[in-house]
Amino acid sequence: MVILQALLTLLTRSAGKLLNTAFGWATVMLFGRVSKDRQIYLSVIAFGSVLWIVALISLAAPGFGTFLLTFVTLPKWVDKRLIRLAMMAAVLVIPALVGLVSLRMLEPGARPRGAAAKVVTVLRGYPYTVGLAITLVLMTVFAPVLRVRNLARRWETQHVPMLVKPDDYLTVVEEVQAALRTGGIPTTRATVTWMLRLPTKFLSLFARYAMATVAADHLTRLVAPEVEILLHPSDLVISGRERAATRARAILAERLTVTRAYLTWDKESNEVEDRIREIWQAMRDGRMDEAAATLAAVQYRLRELDVPYDEWEVLFREALLAETALLRGRMPSAARAA
Structure with a gap:
């Protein structure tokens, strides 16, 4: 009996680890990787x-x-009726707490x-909980x-941090596809597998308002022979052989x-990216002096910006690319002046 109990305990722990791993995969595949504050x-x-x-x-x-309780050692004074009452309370209270926490998933201006x-949002926690539970x-x-x-x-799978507003999702898909095509990787659009579509439909049905910033209504993948791209509102997932995936990411x-x-x-990094967009727009309009002034302001901001290094590195690279394009755009004028 002792051996059997030990074996059951071992199997339960192993199953728990596997379930936890699968749950982690499920969250990443459904939402992508999200920022730490929202995670x-x-x-x-x-x-x-x-x-x-x-x-x-x-x-x-x-x-x-009863089966679940066999894996938990409870004090003798705990009445099973109290456990049932606690479960009833959990069924009633947890959705309200989910609704309350979902407020933090929204941008400050959208709360x-x-x-x-706020009461209405908390009450929405009930359908949110149902939809997310089924989805997960x-x-x-x-x-x-x-x-x-x-x-x-x-x-292998590589992740590229990306933040896409729900209304811009399909536009960004087009931009990603165009970038890959220009780089020599033509892709075709395809719907995601039904194993992603089905859970997403439940999530959209019950929890669209709360999860709009982390789950797209119509997830789209871009398919090439050796690589696939899946865009989430908060993550871009590149899947393929190591060499192909690395090339696509580059x-x-x-x-x-x-x-x-x-x-x-x-948020501060996003503001710098907005300024970098202004540089590119100014160059497209031929306002080179304005672009140069904005670039100088961005470079100064980067020296003082307090953000994680990986984000600073992305901003530095974006500013460097803008500077290179600006110098190339001004070279003919400089040559004529000389």
Whole structure:
């Protein structure tokens, strides 16, 4: 009996680790990698949704709850009726907490103001929780399958931080496709696999308002023979053989500098990217002196900017590309002046 119990404990721990890994894959495949400030809230919402569905199933099927309790050592004074009441409370309270935390997923300017509006958002936590719970359960099943498929093809996955507003999603897809085509990788648009479409439909149905900044309604992938690109609102995922994926990433790093998407997550970094866009627009309009002045201001800002190094490096590269283009654009005039 002791050996059997030890074996069950070992199997349970292994299953728990596998389930945790699958859950992590599911979150990344569904939302991509999100910024650290939102990652905390997304994790809380995801965990709360899963906890809610476990509590709900335990109430609907007491046998399931009893099975779960076999893996937990409870004090003798704990009455099982109290556990059932706690599960009922969890089913009622967790969605409201999810709605409350979902406020933090919105941009500060988009958050509701006033008590009534905030109460409405909190109440929306109930459909949010249902939709996200169903979505994550499906993705926890599908994610290992998708992962194994990539492993079978000997493909690796690379992530490029990117922040895309929901209204600009399809425009950015076009810009990414154009950048790859210019770099020598022609792609065709394709819908994502049904194993991603189905969970996303549930998420859009129940939680579109809260998850608009991290999940697109119509996820689109760009397909080439050796590489695939999947764009999330907060992440660009490159899948392919190591050499092909690295080449695609290099092309995007070089050419995807003036788009509707941000290549950084920090608000201050986004503001610098806006200024760099102004440089490119000024060059297109022939306002070279204005472009040079804006570039000087950006370079000065970079020396004082307090952001993570990887974001600073992206901004430095974008500014350097703008400076190179500006110098090339001014060379004919300089030559004539000489």
